[in-house]
Amino acid sequence: MIIYRKAARGALLGALLLTNALPPVFCQTTSAAGSGSQIPSDSTANIQAPAPATSEDDKKRLRVNPLTGQTTALSGHYTPLTPEERWKLYLKQSYWSVGAYFGPLFAALALDQATGTPPEWGGGLKGYGRRVASRYAAGNLVQNSFQFPVAALLKDDVRYIGSNQHGFGRRFGHAVLYSFMTYNNQGHRTLNVANIGGYYFAAAVSTTWLPESQKLGSYTLSNGSASLALSIPVNMLQEFWPEISRTVFRRK
Numbered sequence: 001m002i003i004y005r006k007a008a009r010g011a012l013l014g015a016l017l018l019t020n021a022l023p024p025v026f027c028q029t030t031s032a033a034g035s036g037s038q039i040p041s042d043s044t045a046n047i048q049a050p051a052p053a054t055s056e057d058d059k060k061r062l063r064v065n066p067l068t069g070q071t072t073a074l075s076g077h078y079t080p081l082t083p084e085e086r087w088k089l090y091l092k093q094s095y096w097s098v099g100a101y102f103g104p105l106f107a108a109l110a111l112d113q114a115t116g117t118p119p120e121w122g123g124g125l126k127g128y129g130r131r132v133a134s135r136y137a138a139g140n141l142v143q144n145s146f147q148f149p150v151a152a153l154l155k156d157d158v159r160y161i162g163s164n165q166h167g168f169g170r171r172f173g174h175a176v177l178y179s180f181m182t183y184n185n186q187g188h189r190t191l192n193v194a195n196i197g198g199y200y201f202a203a204a205v206s207t208t209w210l211p212e213s214q215k216l217g218s219y220t221l222s223n224g225s226a227s228l229a230l231s232i233p234v235n236m237l238q239e240f241w242p243e244i245s246r247t248v249f250r251r252k
Contacts, residue, residue, distance in 0.1 A: 061085070064092050067106075068238050069099030073157060073183070076164030080185040081157060089158065090148045094140045104135035111135075111226050120211040134206060139227075143202035151194035155185040158194065160238045175239040179231045195231075200224035 062085060064071055071089060073079070081089065094100055108131040111117070121127040151158045161183055163174035182192040203223040207216045237244070 062089050062092060064089075064097040064099045065238060065241055066098040067102055068160075068234050068241075069093055069097065069103035070234070070238050071159045072162040072238055072241070073159040074162050074164060075183070078161075078183060078187050080183075080187075081159070083152070086148060086152055086158070090144060094144045100140055101136070104132050104139050107139060107227070107230065108132040108135040111223070111230065118211045118214050120213065134209065137209075138202040138206040142205045143198040146201045147194045147198035150197065151182075154194060156190060156192065156194055157183045157185075160235055162239060171239050172236065175235040176232055179228070179235050196228060199227040199231075203227065 062071060071093070073081075092100070108128060112131040112135070113123070113128050116123065117131075121130045148158055159182075161178050161181075163171045165171060165174065178192075180192055180196065181189050182195065184190050200220055204216060204220040206223075207214055207219050210219070
């Protein structure tokens with residue numbers, strides 16, 4: 001119980017401090033010049049002018065994958081997020097979707113339970129429950145509360161940028177690349193500073209409730225890097241999700 005109380009205090013304090021700053025940040029206009037290292041014209045998207053959105057359009061545009069907890073923006077028909085959409089997507093990816101909870105379940109199993117990290121929490125359902133709670137607090141409450149406002153300030157996208165190419169190899173390479181890259185509001189490819197920084201920030205904050213054996217520096221580096229590496233297969237799943245959903249779930 002002490003572990004859960006520490007986790008709740010640390011996560012809620014970080015989330016409250018960060019989310020108090022979210023609405024003003026998201027209310028900035030999207031017309032300002034983009035930030036980040038821009039790559040020449042061959043990596044510039046075909047930007048579409050925003051069309052009047054219907055409720056169905058809004059649902060599709062902000063649909064969160066139930067397995068990955070992510071949303072996809074198509075590179076061939078790219079439309080930047082509006083400030084209101086950024087705020088809605090933050091809430092959906094953090095709290096109000098199946099993917100918001102499946103992600104921590106999977107990450108806790110793949111990164112923590114499988115390796116017995118931290119060893120003080122033991123194994124079995126009790127140890128796994130602690131690891132899931134820690135992953136949810138770090139991955140949703142802390143990481144998203146870092147990533148979304150930083151991306152809004154940089155005018156960068158928080159969604160996975162899907163490929164408009166054909167062929168498994170090209171789409172595979174695209175999914176790997178966009179584990180590290182994203183688009184800015186001008187449709188230029190840029191380093192995904194907010195997302196990458198969020199992994200390490202969340203790992204650092206989680207040491208406030210993890211056992212003392214998990215040192216700040218070493219755990220931040222190892223766990224942040226492991227989370228970044230895990231984003232590659234997650235993005236592959238996101239990239240090929242249309243085919244998977246049509247084959248497995250018979251969805252169009």
